[in-house]
Amino acid sequence: MEQFMSLNHGSHTEASKDQSTEARNVIIHGLRIHHCKAQSPGNVMGPEGKLVTLGHTDGDAIRLVSSYKIWIDHNTLYSGQDGLIDVTRGSTNITISNNWFKNHNKVMLLGHDDGFVRDKNMKVTVAFNHFGPDCHQRMPRVRHGFAHVVNNLYKGWGLYAIGGSMNPSVTSEANLFIAEKAGKKEVTWKKGYNGGDEWNIHSIKDVLENGASFSEVGDEKDLIRPVYDLDQQFKVVDARSLPALTGSSGAFKCTKKSRC
Template sequence: MAFHHVTNSVYWYFILPVVMVTFFTTNVSSAKKSEIEGMEMNVIDQCWRFNPEWRKHRQQLANCSVGYAGKMTNNIGKDLIHYKVTDHSDHPLNPTPGTLRYGASKIQGKVWITFQRDMDIKLVKPLLISSFTTIDGRGVDIHIADNACLMIYKETNIIIHGIRVHHCRPQAPGMVMGSDGKIIALGQVDGDAIRLVSASKIWIDHSTLYDCQDGLLDVTRGSTDITISNNWFREQNKVMLLGHDDGFVRDKNMKVTVIYNYFGPNCHQRMPRIRHGYAHVANNLYMGWVQYAIGGSMEPSLKSQSNLFIAPTTGKKEVTWRKSSNGIGDTWEFYSVGDAFENGASFIETKGGQVIKPNYKLEQNFKVVDAKFVRSLTRSSGVLQCSKTSIC
């Protein structure tokens, strides 16, 4: 995607990149050195994008995630299977070698999936992704669009990076290859771009999601330890749902990190909408909304930290929305810490108390940057444009 607005330099914060630039640019031309040194990146991107040889070291990415997903080191190792998609076709029951479904559902174990060339993939049925699978679209232009899309059902340790998912449509019940490589009966599926059901340790990064019939990203039915980072969400009514429904109390254990994402244009609501669980929403850019940006019900808790909320020119300026259940008042813990508000935006937060979380472990922790730098931190959200001769 095109770069978003860029603000003043933030070199004072990016000390690590200076070291990395020195390390990775020893044998790079002076022109390339200048290009690298001129880039400002968030902590995830600093971890790998400064390396002009990233194509030779794709698995470096697994060490770069932060937030509740933690490091994705279970996705790499000596037993890693390298799989390249060479065929854009799809067969939901008997996928052929070279197709995305064969790599994501049929092959079991640690699988790192890349793509031979630009592809438009029209899935016949939802793609059920196996545990320990990475879908890595860097360096090519990958679209999963115009029918069924992605599902993670009772699986763990999955990375989705660098793909475009859009124009997803509802699917009738039918048979499909499950994530264990066996044929299963799958019920009715709504038209979501990516749906997580009872999933854990999932990282969705640098993808572009838009214009789907239902939502863009659902995290439901006890899913937890999720990081959603560097994505571009646009052209959508219902964007991101965290929590299955008001009655599914197991979602109280849900923990989700939402960082460095760009919401807009034309996102109406649910960025995210959270039930029961907890979300840490930090350093995201919100380019307007229609109903609301962040909402919740069933006693959710949320820490909104150093985001930039730019209210729509007309309509609702309030960022948050709260739903009462069964006519009885509901309780929420919505806290705004260091957020920036433009164009009249406002945030009604809970009075008194404080959100003690996120309580990250060392491998999950990251520094939240001042909101005045959010435009820079999110300027390359979504699928990256990676040239064949340079860094992303």
């Protein structure tokens, strides 16, 4: 049966959309971001030409803090000092789609730290992305909240591909995991898991190749099938179609004579 889902999480709670929300309704599209380095505190140009003081930054390519309804689409990210995408401190209703992640250690962090329980309200969709070559871990790493990881291509991983801590919920659906011949085979990593019934990491119609394995946790009755709005629909395809589907992942290569 064909399944259609929206990139917007309109049916989810808007508990995080309060006075502390830093940004909302933003699209980050068509960028190449690489070799980011940590920076000491300093001033940057803010809205309306005003100087804004920023604290220390860790060298993330894209960092979301207390943000709502952000769409990160068709970007190429690699070789940073810290993470490529961090979704933290109560950010929710985030879509990360059609991006190319490569040559990086800690790729994608969802959830600030183990003690930041507000991230229990976090909802993130990770769809149509290409991970690899040479991505080591965090594709994504989830704390507290929920991630729907759907129709992504994984070309090998180092420590793990999908992992988390603090009772995360992850629905991995129709992804293609291709383990490297001499690399790690297990897809998942679960820090601190001791059989707790609040953990939910499930695999639906994933394809595992070259010996890849996926260790599920949680009761099948608690598997989360997200409910999406109908204003922006996409079809979940068979995982074997992902090499072709993700062939255009990343920033578009546009010229003056071409249309993107």
